[in-house]
Amino acid sequence: xxxxxxxxxxxxxxxxxxxxxxxxxxxxxxxxxxxxxxxxxxxxxxxxxxxxxxxxxxxxxxxxxxxxxxxxxxxxxxxxxxxxxxxxxxxxxxxxxxxxxxxxxxxxxxxxxxxxxxxxxxxxxxxxxxxxxxxxxxxxxxxxxxxxxxxxxxxxxxxxxxxxxxxxxxxxxxxxxxxxxxxxxxxxxxxxxxxxxxxxxxxxxxxxxxxxxxxxxxxxxxxxxxxxxxxxxxxxxxxxxxxxxxxxxxxxxxxxxxxxxxxxxxxxxxxxxxxxxxxxxxxxxxxxxxxxxxxxxxxxxxxxxxxxxxxxxxxxxxxxxxxxxxxxxxxxxxxxxxxxxxxxxxxxxxxxxxxxxxxxxxxxxxxxxxxxxxxxxxxxxxxxxxxxxxxxxxxxxxxxxxxxxxxxxxxxxxxxxxxxxxxxxxxxxxxxxxxxxxxxxxxxxxxxxxxx
Numbered sequence: 414x415x416x417x418x419x420x421x422x423x424x425x426x427x428x429x430x431x432x433x434x435x436x437x438x439x440x441x442x443x444x445x446x447x448x449x450x451x452x453x454x455x456x457x458x459x460x461x462x463x464x465x466x467x468x469x470x471x472x473x474x475x476x477x478x479x480x481x482x483x484x485x486x487x488x489x490x491x492x493x494x495x496x497x498x499x500x501x502x503x504x505x506x507x508x509x510x511x512x513x514x515x516x517x518x519x520x521x522x523x524x525x526x527x528x529x530x531x532x533x534x535x536x537x538x539x540x541x542x543x544x545x546x547x548x549x550x551x552x553x554x555x556x557x558x559x560x561x562x563x564x565x566x567x568x569x570x571x572x573x574x575x576x577x578x579x580x581x582x583x584x585x586x587x588x589x590x591x592x593x594x595x596x597x598x599x600x601x602x603x604x605x606x607x608x609x610x611x612x613x614x615x616x617x618x619x620x621x622x623x624x625x626x627x628x629x630x631x632x633x634x635x636x637x638x639x640x641x642x643x644x645x646x647x648x649x650x651x652x653x654x655x656x657x658x659x660x661x662x663x664x665x666x667x668x669x670x671x672x673x674x675x676x677x678x679x680x681x682x683x684x685x686x687x688x689x690x691x692x693x694x695x696x697x698x699x700x701x702x703x704x705x706x707x708x709x710x711x712x713x714x715x716x717x718x719x720x721x722x723x724x725x726x727x728x729x730x731x732x733x734x735x736x737x738x739x740x741x742x743x744x745x746x747x748x749x750x751x752x753x754x755x756x757x758x759x760x761x762x763x764x765x766x767x768x769x770x771x772x773x774x775x776x777x778x779x780x781x782x783x784x785x786x787x788x789x790x791x792x793x794x795x796x797x798x799x800x801x802x803x804x805x806x807x808x809x810x811x812x813x814x815x816x817x818x819x820x821x822x823x824x825x826x827x828x829x830x831x832x833x834x835x836x837x838x839x840x841x842x843x844x845x846x847x848x849x850x851x852x853x854x855x856x857x858x859x860x861x862x863x864x865x
Contacts (some may be wrong), residue, residue, distance in 0.1 A: 417565070417703075418716075421696035424568035428575035428695075429688040435582040436681050440746045444587045444674070449750055450530040453670030455595055457527060458537065460665075462544040462657035462817030470817035471646035472499045473555040475639050478782050480563035485706030489623055491565055496624060497631040499556055517544050525734040527662075530670045536596050541598045547606050553602070554606070557613040560624045565700035573616075577609035632739050645785035648792035651774075655795040656764075660802065660811040667806045676808040678751050682742035683761035686735065689727040690769040693720060694776045700763060701780035710837040717777055717830070724773040728766055735762035771826040777825075778833055778844040790825040794818040 430573040476499045550850040584601030664673045704713040743753035778784040798818035802811040
């Protein structure tokens with residue numbers, strides 16, 4: 414477990430380094446090449462497809478957990494059933510949703526809904542349509558990643574995802590540096606995302622041949638079993654999209670592209686504080702699933718104690734440094750073209766601190782599909798924050814509304830970890846006996862988690 418966790422952490426360091434480099438590298442590049450107003454339109458157009466992160470109703474994330482627990486318990490056939498059932502669902506949903514959304518893009522008067530800064534409407538429609546296609550393609554990449562993780566290759570899964578993001582950012586940068594428009598940048602990103610999907614699918618075929626790609630063992634019963642926790646988890650990407658992207662859309666509708674750029678850049682700099690938390694949290698999630706599948710209660714508790722200590726240390730360091738670093742970071746990434754606002758930086762930093770705390774507690778809950786209470790609470794508070802933000806429509810007011818939603822979610826999430834501890838299986842005991850118990854009781858434990 415220690416060796417696997419070390420590999421996961423190393424992979425997460427690489428992933429966060431890529432995220433950090435992309436965010437700090439792309440923002441000044443795009444602002445320099447396109448100007449603040451055009452960059453604000455780009456931020457707006459890339460924000461809209463972010464809502465498609467829940468287009469599979471949360472099934473890909475739940476599939477990762479389900480497949481990891483089943484393979485850890487020796488149930489490969491059950492993992493194949495989950496994989497193919499979700500694949501069939503994705504094909505149906507992506508096809509229907511893609512046609513419906515592309516139709517809306519073609520008929521909606523986008524130039525009257527948003528301030529597009531003078532960009533041609535036809536170009537905006539092409540960019541938005543391709544961004545929607547990219548979001549749908551990403552769902553299949555996430556499902557393929559579940560096949561990488563379930564065989565114990567969680568670190569490799571992380572490396573694949575981070576490398577794909579880096580190649581995608583490189584394609585955008587190449588298009589921009591060659592004088593390309595928003596459409597050229599989007600086309601480059603689309604090609605990179607398709608290449609990442611083809612690569613991971615090929616890896617599965619040659620390195621995990623038992624995980625058959627197809628629909629031969631897909632069943633409605635497995636989809637029905639996964640439906641509850643998947644819909645529950647869907648509240649998380651919906652809420653994240655609301656808190657991260659809805660402020661941009663609100664400002665884009667009632668304010669200027671400069672205001673959109675101010676909020677977008679400030680939020681990006683502030684959320685760099687999530688890098689340490691995400692690095693730790695994502696490293697622990699697959700190990701929680703594997704420990705639960707093996708009925709390794711002692712190992713699960715050890716992981717929980719270790720993660721809690723690391724997260725609190727990260728929160729303390731971020732809170733101490735944010736006051737000085739956030740304004741400096743905004744000026745740095747914008748090359749001095751955007752003046753930071755102290756009140757906005759404070760609001761965004763507070764929101765990040767609360768988010769770091771509740772997401773760290775959410776990790777073990779979601780890893781074993783016992784996340785419904787927190788996910789639902791997050792959705793309620795997120796919707797309330799956006800409703801309050803709409804009449805205020807200033808970057809500072811929206812920032813404080815988002816921080817309040819994160820605080821309320823944290824207050825709901827913290828007690829849930831104690832509920833989980835009471836539901837933990839026993840210690841490891843005899844390895845052979847535990848393996849037998851894991852295989853025999855897997856369906857009962859998973860069903861119990863799904864009902865929660």
